[in-house]
Amino acid sequence: MASSELGAASPGRRIAAILNNPAVRGAVFQVAFVAVLGWLIWDIIQNTAHNLQKANIAAGYGFLGRTAGFGIIQKFVDYTEASSYGRAVYVGLLNTLAVAGLGVVLATIIGFVVGVARLSSNWLIAQLAAIYVEVIRNIPLLLQLFFWYFAVLRSVPGMREKWSLFGLFHINIGGLHVPRPVVEDGFGWVVGAVPVAIAIAIFVARWGKERQEATGGRPPIGAINTAVIIGLPILVFFLVGRPLVFDIPLFNETGPLLRRGFQAGSGLTVIPEFVGLLLALSLYTAAYIAEIVRAGILAVSHGQTEAAHSLGLRSGQTLRLVVIPQAMRVIIPPLTNQYLNLTKNSSLAVAVAYPDLVSVGGTVLNQTGQAIEMVSIWMLFYLGLSLITSFVMNQWNKRVALIER
């Protein structure tokens, strides 16, 4: 009945039936969507080409080869004002990686300490950690950065004075002055000893596991491996005749006024921009990491601890063998997210003129007017970083994810 009715439908009905078909509709909508998007992009390209032509800017990355002509206050590779724009961007990229890398390490340490402290049975410690988290998380990072850089690091002594910690770390308006490690011949042996030590450690761990499975007794693998990994490089270090010396920053307290203060070329000077940015980034991110760590530990149900205890594991073993491995499964994905956030937030460097990728890129952009090229370099770097990280994280997640029935 119904089919015969459909068959006898008027042409209008048939058109309606076709147009109401979800597949047809989807196709029509997508074609329209692509058309509108394409038209928009084409329009943008037309406008941009016209605007660039009017402003006399040649599109393309050729400008990266031209001479930059500006100085950068912190560089890990050779760079002078005569270097090219490309070199300047490279220097900025390394600076971003430096502050982000150190920031990640510091934030992790502080974050884990604070996160565990929040769960402490000691009321005062738990409250202190909670206050830290609530204060830091609710104040904009930029404000914290301004505070550290403009308020704290500008109120330290002037160039001719200093504050010292342990007689090794000195701070004044010129930055943080620390001993500079100077590598001498033969240090390669020490560096080479590290992979050897790690290989031995892996071997020991395997042997320990076999032992445990065969006899039930667990050899002190942790202690042995710690000794191997720390001990072997140190042993080599002394064997080859201590090929590392420290260049202590020289400080003149007397003499002509202009000669007082830290002597150029002695020790390692960390610029205040770096110190301020590092402080702000790591303290801020640490508050978030603390919350992640707390949530991760709380996510391991108490039954796990009780079961471990009833199997006869001691508290330390319970923590190491039962709680932490399970907590890490919950902690690591959001943790990597925070690492990415820290790296992206390091672009706030531009507010205190720390020469990171965005800051240097901004200077290049202002000098050359190559907005599209510069923004694309930024996007490529940050986007690449987050895509690589999320790819690695997905692989890792697949490996450790709970396999359920």
Added chain:
Amino acid sequence: MTAFVSAFVRDEFVAPKPPPPSTVGVVGWMRQNLFSSVLNSILTIAAGALIVWLLIPLVRFTLIDAVWSGEDRSACAQATGACWAYVKAYLPQFVYGRYPIGERWRVDIVFWMLVIGLVPLLIPRVPLKRLNAIFLLTFYPLIAYVLLTGGHHVFTGSFLPEGLVPPSVRFAAEYALVSALIILAVGLLSVLLGKPVAGSGALAGMILGGLGLVLAVVSIDFGLEPVETANWGGLLVTLVVAVTGMVASLPLGVLLALGRRSAMPVVRLASVTFIEVCRGVPLITVLFMASVMLPLFLPEGVTFDKLLRALIGVALFSSAYMAETIRGGLQAMPRGQYEGAMALGLSYWQMMRMIILPQALRLVIPGIVGSFIALFKDTTLVAIIGLFDFLGQIQASANDSKWASPVTGITGYVFAAMVFWAFCFSMSRYAGFMEKRLDRSRR
């Protein structure tokens, strides 16, 4: 049967003894929570020392040694505490920026209207949520826009021949013409689709009529003095950026989240690309892009003002984060809800509007508030592209020679931190409150 009575067995319970004094009261609490072991005692003492070491300078700086009144920098030049006199002197600037003094009542009205509109919306017990939300999302932005900018935009129209209609109604005539064409097209389409013409026509008419009404209102001359956005500043800019970002990011986020879960590959690809690109790069680069690249993209002669460019950047950026939050809610909905809605014969949009989104959005309210907090903190970044938001205004005023002193800068930061903290902390508390409430209703 008689009860067995023995002189050696008690026939009543002994009254329980009070617990040892060392386990109750303040002492007991302290023994349990502060001094339960040697390590804990050491930690407690160390933490106490840390608190004293931090708190005393803080109290001295903000209260005891602070300067509360004064006319200029001489009051604070020798101070070792906060210079609150400077904050007092600059407070109007921190709130309004360079908004003309005679016109600041307009900002006040906008601000108080926001409070009056928002507070009842946030208290779950107050009725008329729908009307309230409609006021806050439609009428309020329009009123705020007219009050803040002064309104009285002039639309000249573009395609009708000059002499055909008087210049004053040329744009209106063009608008009416285009609207009529669109309604006609919609009507034609619904005839083809076999749907009631009146329904689609009414919907299109309502949207176009609403847009026309908005255009009419912003073009009316209310006799308000126009105020350039370049003169806006302080808390005003912070709130404008934050509120616009929040209001714009929610619908955009919903669309992007739906797009990402769409069955149409092209739409899905476009949504995923947009979301991942926005989330993968820092906000600063998005703002830089909005401020240096957007002018390149537009045809010659079309310019956006700086604030609008920042607003576009912030709104697009936060909508990507919002989309991911909302997608979480969509994914948390059981399949049965989708299937049930489809079985009832609802169309895609009906299903989303009436079944899925109300439940999904409710699930992720805490997440949405979390995104709002992040957005509110991120508004400070507009200072980097040269807008004077609350923080930017404070940063700029600290170098003013009238009040320059060793403590001016730090006082400004402490003040800004207190204000931002109050905003963000109350938002996060509200999110926590909602989370508890929703949890209860689901159980």
